[in-house]
Amino acid sequence: MHGGINESFYQVGTDRWGGLAMQENQFREAMTEAGLEIRSWYQIKRPDCYPDSESDYEGCFIVVAPSLYRVRQPFRPEGVTSRLTTLLSTWTGHWWTGPGVTRCTTPTVNRSAVLSVKAKLVSRPQIAGEGILFMEGPIGVRLEYINSVHEKYHPVKKFHSGADYDKLFDPEVYLNSLYSDFIEGAPTATETTEVIDYFHKLYSTGNIKGQRLLDVGTGPSLINLISASRCFEEIYLSDFSTANRNALKQWWNKEENDKWSWESFFRHVAKLEGNEDEWKSLQDEFRSRLKDIYFCDVNNPNPLSPLETEPFDTITSGYCLEFACLSERSYRQAMKNMTSLLKPGGNFIMHGGINESFYQVGTDRWGGLAMHENQFRDAMTEAGLEIKSWYQIKRPENISDCESDYEGCFIVVAMKNSDC
Numbered sequence: 001m002h003g004g005i006n007e008s009f010y011q012v013g014t015d016r017w018g019g020l021a022m023q024e025n026q027f028r029e030a031m032t033e034a035g036l037e038i039r040s041w042y043q044i045k046r047p048d049c050y051p052d053s054e055s056d057y058e059g060c061f062i063v064v065a066p067s068l069y070r071v072r073q074p075f076r077p078e079g080v081t082s083r084l085t086t087l088l089s090t091w092t093g094h095w096w097t098g099p100g101v102t103r104c105t106t107p108t109v110n111r112s113a114v115l116s117v118k119a120k121l122v123s124r125p126q127i128a129g130e131g132i133l134f135m136e137g138p139i140g141v142r143l144e145y146i147n148s149v150h151e152k153y154h155p156v157k158k159f160h161s162g163a164d165y166d167k168l169f170d171p172e173v174y175l176n177s178l179y180s181d182f183i184e185g186a187p188t189a190t191e192t193t194e195v196i197d198y199f200h201k202l203y204s205t206g207n208i209k210g211q212r213l214l215d216v217g218t219g220p221s222l223i224n225l226i227s228a229s230r231c232f233e234e235i236y237l238s239d240f241s242t243a244n245r246n247a248l249k250q251w252w253n254k255e256e257n258d259k260w261s262w263e264s265f266f267r268h269v270a271k272l273e274g275n276e277d278e279w280k281s282l283q284d285e286f287r288s289r290l291k292d293i294y295f296c297d298v299n300n301p302n303p304l305s306p307l308e309t310e311p312f313d314t315i316t317s318g319y320c321l322e323f324a325c326l327s328e329r330s331y332r333q334a335m336k337n338m339t340s341l342l343k344p345g346g347n348f349i350m351h352g353g354i355n356e357s358f359y360q361v362g363t364d365r366w367g368g369l370a371m372h373e374n375q376f377r378d379a380m381t382e383a384g385l386e387i388k389s390w391y392q393i394k395r396p397e398n399i400s401d402c403e404s405d406y407e408g409c410f411i412v413v414a415m416k417n418s419d420c
């Protein structure tokens with residue numbers, strides 16, 4: 001196979017074609033998981049003269065991998081024997097089984113050989129349990145077969161990203177999946193509580209305040225904004241997804257929603273401020289300071305385009321850029337786009353997940369750009385932001401591997417350089 005490294009798009013004429021930006025180790029892992037044994041990896045550097053507008057790839061690779069495959073999972077041939085028979089009828093190669101690795105050679109497969117092999121498979125007890133099946137032969141046949149096994153025993157979760165946020169993202173399912181366990185003191189809500197408490201402390205210092213605050217990629221969520229709403233006269237929210245903007249508008253317009261309520265969050269912050277009974281006035285104050293909810297695409301040079309606005313005193317954002325960008329290169333660009341909306345000397349406050357390549361909502365998975373602390377820091381510095389503090393929250397132990405692979409959450413506070 002040959003392809004581009006970390007290539008999120010290429011341009012043909014005036015059109016751009018999006019791609020999945022992948023690093024060498026991600027290509028390698030995908031191939032290994034599909035049963036390919038990598039024998040050589042050759043890399044060609046991106047030519048220096050290549051314009052950024054044509055593609056963001058970092059270079060080209062050529063990989064050679066022979067077709068050995070191992071399925072390391074419960075293997076029950078009874079369920080797939082008819083499929084196996086069909087596939088093996090086009091099979092020319094040999095295959096063998098484990099864990100004792102009994103090799104069955106079928107140099108030229110014909111129907112009777114297939115049937116005898118099948119009989120052996122079914123009659124071997126360890127194969128019906130935690131067996132390992134090694135297969136060798138034409139890649140197409142092997143992958144088709146493997147997919148049939150995977151589909152049967154490991155249903156593939158749907159994986160969404162990018163433009164899907166406008167078509168498929170369901171605000172209520174999202175809120176209920178991620179934040180519904182927020183009940184003060186409940187052990188499952190430790191991270192949300194810590195995040196809200198941190199924002200309360202940050203804004204109650206009085207150091208972060210101003211006229212206009214913009215939140216980028218708000219989604220349907222207010223968790224980073226409740227305490228902030230005390231410190232700014234005008235609050236603007238923004239998101240790429242129509243459904244999310246509508247969910248925010250519903251809350252703003254006090255429209256009834258029996259699927260989600262922000263009451264416990266406002267109660268919690270009001271309590272931190274000293275009087276839980278004041279939660280309604282806190283919520284009303286937020287609503288009255290909220291001035292607009294914009295469309296936003298962080299991949300546009302002006303993320304609020306076609307709207308042209310004055311720069312903002314503070315910009316906040318949570319778990320957005322790493323889900324809106326397919327490559328580190330586009331992440332860095334999106335960070336610059338977002339920062340262009342901020343006044344020199346203005347504050348930038350962002351929270352997000354460390355090394356998070358996906359999160360799960362309902363039965364769907366949303367892909368993200370897994371980034372480490374230094375990658376976040378570099379992107380911010382390159383965009384003209386000076387980092388003032390970096391706070392990290394460890395991944396709670398009760399979060400299962402299916403929910404997300406993130407290593408923890410961070411909250412970073414930065415200031416835009418006054419010469420930018």
Ligand SMILES: C[S@@+](CC[C@H](N)C(=O)[O-])C[C@H]1O[C@@H](n2cnc3c(N)ncnc32)[C@H](O)[C@@H]1O
Pocket residue numbers: 162165166169216217218219220221239240241244296297298299317318319320321323324
């Ligand atoms: C994981 S959610 C985070 C939502 C919210 N900020 C939170 O902390 O819960 C990611 C959000 O980014 C938004 N988004 C995705 N692509 C975007 C883009 N290109 N520009 C702006 N927002 C985008 C999605 O619509 C979604 O609301």
